[in-house]
Amino acid sequence: MIFTLWKYVTRQIFLSFLPAVFCFVFVLEFVDLFANINRYVINNVDFIDILKIFVLYLPKTIAFSLSPALLFSGTFVLAGLYSNNELISILNAGISYRKLIIPVIVIGIFMSLFSFFFNEYIVISTFRMKNEISSELLGFSSSFNNTQIVLKVKVDNPEDTYIVYYAKYYDDEQKKINDVVILYTESGNTLTKRVDASWGKYNEKGIWELNDAIIYDFSGSGVNPQFKEIYSDSNLNLHPDYLRNTSADISELKINEARRLLDRVKKISFIEYRSYYTDFLERFSFSFTPLIVIMISSAFAWRFKKNILLFSILLSLSISIFYYVIEMLSIIFAKQGFISPVLGAWLPFCIFFLFGALALNSVKT
Secondary structure: OHHHHHHHHHHHHHHHHHHHHHHHHHHHHHHHHHHHHHHHHHOOOOHHHHHHHHHHHHHHHHHHHHHHHHHHHHHHHHHHHHHOOHHHHHHHOOOOHHHHOHHHHHHHHHHHHHHHHHHHHHHHHHHHHHHHHHHHHHOOOOOOOEEEEEEEEEEOOOOOEEEEEEEEEEEOOOOEEEEEEEEEEEOOOEEEEEEEEEEEEEOOOOOEEEEEEEEEEOOOOOOOOEEEEEEEOOOOOOOHHHHOOOOOOHHHOOHHHHHHHHHHHHHHOHHHHHHHHHHHHHHHHHHHHHHHHHHHHHHHOOOOOOOHHHHHHHHHHHHHHHHHHHHHHHHHHHHHOOOOHHHHHHHHHHHHHHHHHHHHHOOOO
């Protein structure tokens, strides 16, 4: 009997969840469309290009819609069971409310995992493409190219050796640097070698090849400049992502790309690193929002005697909005340095997960 009931509850949730997702996606898509319609007209953007942007934005709107749609469907189904007196029959049959909502909680966990992987493997790439196309069509500049790069990197072999990279310009598309100066230092800041080059390119072996290079060796008694048409060194293996413009949105980068960006920013500015690291951690904690909202809807779906469905949805929605506000404030405090990035990203989830668990535990059935 319990499995039949679980199957019924699961089916009812998805029957209301899918239309809710469609409604939220529809609203978000047309909000974005009408927000840019004037720019499309001014720049004479073709209908096909607008449709392409519309389609590429679709995965992002689905990701945004999962949590509110799940909140609505969970509250709608569970409050409906109570308002139609079906819950009374279920309880009289000896099935507790906690046992009844097991598939609801499982759906919340599944949707959280789906949200994370859907974002990593589909949303990031499509949203990046959407922004690139929009920027190109509307005349906005968006590039990973960078200028005036100075970066100090520790070398594993030999120990206590650092390489300082300086380049006037980095071309991300060609993986090329111009007007390059490489400094080798040992034992603190003792300069041992300097390499000046017109330009350099990152090759397939993961090494920078410097062209038209002049090498100054300070390790001996004198300085003997040497010219090489192509200069390469196995220690010149800095990944090009470290040279990128750090103004890029970390939410548009996949995990490996985001980690390389974090490593680079950490070497340049701890303040910027704190902000980027907070955003990076938030993408993990935010994925568990479906679990939080389904716990809230399960805990408060039948707390009222009159206007059950209306008041249950309003209460669950109010608590969820409060969760989003707390999460937003926590992220701001983390970026400003009042709390750590880890605490800023995960504290709201931990608080509301505990709150939801206690609320479910207080259900007297």
